[in-house]
Amino acid sequence: MNFGNILIEATAPIATITINRPDKLNALNKATIGDLHDAFTALESDPEIRVIIVTGSGEKAFVAGADIAEFSSFSEKEGKKLAQKGQEDLFDLVENLKTPVIAAVNGYALGGGLELAMACHFRIASANARMGLPEVSLGLIPGYGGTQRLPQLVGKGRAMEMIMTAGMIDAETALDYGLVNHVCAIEELQDYCQKLGAKIAKNSPVAISYAIKAVNTGFKYDTDGYQAEIKAFGKCFGTKDFKEGTTAFLEKRKPDFPGA
Template structure:
């Protein structure tokens, strides 16, 4: 499939999605959100893809925010619909993907850009990255899950300060607060992400998908994370991956998983 706003490459079971709007600092517009949804949906169905890395083109920005010109004139109803559709189509969709998604934050990650990074399963940032949720300076609040995911990652008080001041934090601050897992020089960012992806893909794709579901369930209203974990744990026992993993361990060899 041809895309106008993103680039996709797949090599050795690892896919890289690059948001490619450098003249707009990779800002999210409706077209880009739609393309990202299609790309993630397609890659998630591809059994050859075991890890997805998401990044932005250029050296300045991961995603510098949403395209404000698209919604500056919206009504109350249109604004709510924008948030609902965006969350369902992209942000919640990524969070619940069975394929692990790593955000390679290579510069500014502001507003919808930070929300996009937070929807990924974890984040690795370049040392020049800056992150923030500036929405209240525009008279609105984060609408793509920012008020929910940021407190989960950095704690309520720190999240409240970031949201209410509308300020940016440095990559060092993001690392110290747990918003990003690792901090590396920009030139080494994708290589570092690829190294982690290589470790992930050695493990059972089926088990990883169940682990993602179990961790996420702890943060979902009405869900009991422990019950989800128990069921997912039991489900693993009926898979080829479990048989291969335990047999390989007992035979003292490396397991070869199929995701089945």
């Protein structure tokens, strides 16, 4: 897979997507969102890939926001379309991906960058990371899910403060808020994520995909997360992964999940 704005390194069972626009601090534009959409879709369909890590090139920024020059002259209609297409093509796609996605937040994660990190299933930050949603300082609000996912992760009050002040928080504050799961030195970030990914990859990919769906369902106002869990739990019993997992347990050996 060759892309203009991202790099992919896939060594089964883990693939790493690197947003590669260092001269723009890896800012998201339409082309980059398109590349990411295609990359995530392709990797999800690869049975050998069981974990995806997404990060930014260099040590300054994960993604320092959206490419403002690209939409500064948009009309209301164009702005709405921008947000809708972006959410559908990338942010909602990542959140609901069957393959777990870890955000390796190296440096600035601002605006659309933080929204991308929040769409991932969890986040690991380097000690130099800085996170925020500065949109109101531009006369905007977060448009790629930030007003929804941030309150889910840090609570309504903290989310309101972060959005309304347009300020940044450091990695330790993000850890305290529950916005990130772990913080480590920048030079250790990739190894840390790889080790976590390896732990995840040992488990049933089918069960993990059901778990992702059940957890996400619990955050939807019009659906019953408990019923979704019951349904997904039952479906697990019809999988080859369930048969392998229980057989391996009874035989006192490590399972070799087929992913089916």
